Amino acid sequence: MDYEKIFSQNKEKKIKGRYITLDDIEPLLKKLNRENQLQIIGKSVLENPIYSYQIGTGKIKILLWSQMHGNESTTTKALIDFLNFLNSESEVANQLLGFFTFYSIPMLNPDGAKLYTRENANKVDLNRDSQNLTQPESKILRKVYEDFKPDYCYNLHDQRTIFGVADTGKPATVSFLSPSYNEERSINEERVKGINVIVKMNEVLQRYIPGQVGRFDDGFNINCIGDTFQSMGTPTILFEAGHFQGDYDREETRKFIFFALLSGFIAIYENVVVGNQIVDYMNIPQNNPNFFDFVYKNVRINYDSSELITNFAAQYKEELINNKIFFNAFVVKIGDLEENFGHLEYDANKELYSDSNQNIPNLNQKADFYLGKNVQIVNGLVKL
Known part of the structure; x- marks a missing residue:
């Protein structure tokens, strides 16, 4: 599959760089709202709308959310690119739409995005609010999770330029994690499902950024949303968009996140993520802040x-x-x-x-x- 060509055909050229706000993506989402797929599912602290975009008719349900941290915009760009692809009417897109139902929240924290801060307008890190649910944005995500009942959760983030792949001297351009669901970091059936998808995504990315894929630390923190959803029995995959050489605008990294999204869903669709690939997952070098x-x-x-x-x-x-x-x-x-x-x-x-x-x-x-x-x-x- 020519991932480069598919990306270039579907890259949304109206958004670029690191500062991506609701004003940037709102008209793009409305343009994609061909069959009432776009909904306002709640309001932020500052009363900005939080949008969902649902597409597909398949029985495998995928929940994706991005910009939980307002200054982490790379995956938002890649998610918009992926939504463009799903609307492209290509053969692969139509196959995925018949197999999956995608429910995405492209910008969970519009206030933080505008302020370019990790936290929301109340200075709360939403990724530490998954238990107390003190913030409207946290409550919205939890309600979506409970109502939608996803088969997989995709937790989309950026990480700082400080992370490298182990001690190789290569930057961690993309990192993944199948989060722990308990303090012992045990591996159960649900966690294995996420692990298997990560292994397939890594296999594709190694063709483009060899040695630049890392594995995020799996220390358990029940206050983190990924750990919470994993503990509630849903396979969850953390994406961390990191640094590619010279790419401080993260336009190259954006492309590799798109590759990962597409290749992972194709692997699930083709039913090649069965079995147990824990060894291959553990062989992905761990992130190192070096x-x-x-x-x-x-x-x-x-x-x-x-x-x-x-x-x-x-x-x-x-x-x-x-x-x-x-x-x-x-x-x-x-x-x-x-x-x-x-x-x-x-x-x-x-x-x-x-x-x-x-x-x-x-x-x-x-x-x-x-x-x-x-x-x-x-x-x-x-x-x-």
Whole structure:
């Protein structure tokens, strides 16, 4: 199957980048509302509508939700692309629509999306509210779950650029998890169903991003929505959209999330996810928070009247200014970086560090400095 071609045919070109709000997706959903598939299922804290989009007539019911965390928009883009595909009237799309019923919530947290925050407008992390259900958004998702009674749940998220695939030096561009349902992290029949789908998705992704698929930590937390739904007997799959080299807008990662969605549903449709593929699942390397956006090595500094050679790292902070996301780099670690990697690494070759302040790197300062007389670093990057 030509996943690249299918994606290019169905990619929604009206949304891109990291800042995706309800204003961006609402007209796209309305355009897809050909047979009354779009519904308002509730309101957010700030009274913004929360939409569902249901399509398909099959007996296998799939519940998908995205942007539970407002600043995690990659899977929302991929989900809209996938809805475009389901409406494409292609042979594969029609086969899936006859086999599945898809119930999606493309943006569970529209307030957080507008503010570009992880939390909702009450500053509550909805992914820690699955038991107490204190927030309207949490209650809406729970009611949908109870009424729809899905056969599979797809919990769609982004993860930070800090995650790599074990100690390979490769970024975790896509990560998966079949969550635990108890403290012992036991594996039962429902969890195996999610595991088997993940293995099939990983097999496809390895053709495009070899070595860049990770397995998310399965520590049990009943307050997390995936762990809750798994404990309630529904196979649940966590998606984490991560970093692809140079892709801070996550347009490449968006494509791979689409590949994963499509390939996983095809695997279920073709009935090739039966059996037990726990070993293959466990062989997917686990995520490791060992990356920085920038690593500078062998930097000479004047410290306390002595010259030292050190390393330091900088990380982007994402800041919303005038409805646009700016990536501003700050120093976050100084010293031993032996077990860390940088998405961009620079060897200073013992050139002397200097800046406009104390001429030594300090934590939390902006990553603007010189290395020697000729190399200027502005916002983490070498100024050309």
